[in-house]
Amino acid sequence: MPKDLKKFFFIDAVTASVKTPEENDNVVFISSPRALTELNITLNKVLEVGNLDCTVFDSLSTLLVYEDQMTVIRFVHNVMAKLRTTNSKGVFTALKEDITTNLMKDLNMFADKVVELSRIQK
Amino acid sequence: MKQEDLAKELQNLGDAFNLLLIVPAEKLQQNINQALGFLTKENGLYISLNKPYVSIKDELKKQGIKTDNIFFIDCITDSVSEPKKQENVLFIQSPSDLTGLSLAVGKLIKSAKSENFLLIDSLRTLLIYNEANTVSSFVRTVAEESANSKFKTVIFTTKDGELFKKISPFFDKCLEVD
Numbered sequence: 545m546p547k548d549l550k551k552f553f554f555i556d557a558v559t560a561s562v563k564t565p566e567e568n569d570n571v572v573f574i575s576s577p578r579a580l581t582e583l584n585i586t587l588n589k590v591l592e593v594g595n596l597d598c599t600v601f602d603s604l605s606t607l608l609v610y611e612d613q614m615t616v617i618r619f620v621h622n623v624m625a626k627l628r629t630t631n632s633k634g635v636f637t638a639l640k641e642d643i644t645t646n647l648m649k650d651l652n653m654f655a656d657k658v659v660e661l662s663r664i665q666k
Numbered sequence: 667m668k669q670e671d672l673a674k675e676l677q678n679l680g681d682a683f684n685l686l687l688i689v690p691a692e693k694l695q696q697n698i699n700q701a702l703g704f705l706t707k708e709n710g711l712y713i714s715l716n717k718p719y720v721s722i723k724d725e726l727k728k729q730g731i732k733t734d735n736i737f738f739i740d741c742i743t744d745s746v747s748e749p750k751k752q753e754n755v756l757f758i759q760s761p762s763d764l765t766g767l768s769l770a771v772g773k774l775i776k777s778a779k780s781e782n783f784l785l786i787d788s789l790r791t792l793l794i795y796n797e798a799n800t801v802s803s804f805v806r807t808v809a810e811e812s813a814n815s816k817f818k819t820v821i822f823t824t825k826d827g828e829l830f831k832k833i834s835p836f837f838d839k840c841l842e843v844d
Contacts, residue, residue, distance in 0.1 A: 588746070617794050621716075626746040628721045652691035653716050653788060653824065 553594060555586055578610040580619050587623060591630045599627060604638040604647060617650050624654050667841050669697055673704045675841060682816040684809045686833065686840040691790070691824045697843055698787055699729045701820050702736075709735040710783030710818075711774055715761050715791040718743040719752075722787075737781065739770060762795040764804050775811045784812050789823035789833075802832040809836040 550570065557574040559565045565573045572590070574583050590596070601623070607616045620636065627634040636655070640662065642648055652658055667675065672687075679685060689697045694716075702712075714722055719740040723733050736754065743749045745760040756774070758767050775784065786808070792801045805821070812819040821837075823829065834840050 614794060621791075621794070622746060625718055625742045628718050629743060629747045649691050649824070650790065650794065653694050653790065658692065 553590060553596070555583065555590065557583055576610070577606055580607075580611065580615065584619065584622060588626055591626055591632060596630075596632050598633040598635065601634065601636045604636055604651075605642050608642060608645065608647060613646050617647050620647070620651060621654055667843050669693065669700060669843050672697060672700045672843065676701065676704045676818075676820070679818070679839065682813070682818060683839065684813055684819045684837045685821070686830075686837040687820060687822050688825055688830070688840065688842040689822060690843075693843070694788060694822060694824070695725065698785070698822060699726070699731060701785065701822075702726065702731050703729075705783040705785065705818060705820065706732055706735055708782040708818075709780045710737070710785065711739060711771070711778075711781055712736050713739045713741065713767070713771065713784070713786045715741050716787055718746075719755050737774070739767070739774070741767060760795070761791055764792070764796055764800055768804055768807055771808055772811050775808075775815050775817065778815060778817075781817075783818040783820070784808070785819075786821040789821060789829065790826060793826065793829060798829050798832060801829065805833045806836050 552570065554571045555574060556565070556571055557577045557579070560573040561576040565571075572586050574586060577583075587599075591599070604616065604620060607619070611619075624634060636651070638648060640660065643660075648658075676685070687697065687701070712719075712722070719738040720743070722738070726733050726736075738755045739758060740749070740755055741758040741761045741763070744757040749755075749757045756770055758770060771784075774781070789801060789805065792804070796804075808821075809819065825842075830840070
């Protein structure tokens with residue numbers, strides 16, 4: 545594993561849904577992107593013991609493929625609150641196509657900032 | 667109404683009022699800061715449904731808004747971690763615990779000695795966790811109790827036509843901020 549990647553701890557919600565994953569020190573496998581309770585419990589544990597500077601969540605749009613909006617909103621609200629109480633930074637990505645969804649509207653209330661990347665590039 | 671006119675509007679409403687403020691989600695925090703800039707001349711209650719009170723306190727301090735005279739009712743922290751007891755904070759289990767929240771707010775309003783304002787941030791979050799009719803009953807109870815105790819009550823929400831129709835009769839004034 546390259547040196548820089550050792551700085552990361554991965555929570556992989558995809559691999560285990562298609563094959564039996566090989567064990568790795570820096571990875572926890574979640575059974576599927578639909579397993580939000582499992583994902584939440586794992587993330588909480590990692591945040592409590594991991595002393596992490598930042599959590600990158602990739603991506604909210606994928607969660608919307610597997611779960612209804614209200615479930616995803618409640619999940620993300622909970623994750624953001626956990627990040628705040630553990631003083632950890634959080635970066636959540638979403639596709640521009642999802643900007644009109646209730647999820648994105650509600651996240652405007654919970655997040656400190658919503659940034660549209662295409663605007664920055666201009 | 668423009669955001670910068672909010673403080674003036676609040677001043678014109680007098681000593682006791684129930685105000686519903688409909689704001690764009692992305693400008694919610696800015697509007698809360700504006701309202702608190704006016705309200706915190708007195709002591710009051712802040713019901714936090716979006717963020718843990720620690721984050722709100724930090725944000726208000728950054729904006730130069732004093733927090734010593736605010737009693738927080740935090741509906742978030744307890745849902746993600748074991749909260750440490752604090753003098754000026756009451757923790758509610760989660761935004762779905764409307765019974766617990768309603769009882770706590772009622773008790774605090776009735777026993778208020780120096781508190782004169784109540785701010786709720788925001789009703790839209792209650793709708794994520796509860797049925798619209800349950801939220802509507804909660805708002806009616808809070809609006810009645812705060813009116814009886816002559817509070818300045820400011821409740822924030824984002825645009826939601828269905829809820830607005832149900833709760834607008836409980837307010838002295840409903841304003842939409844650009």
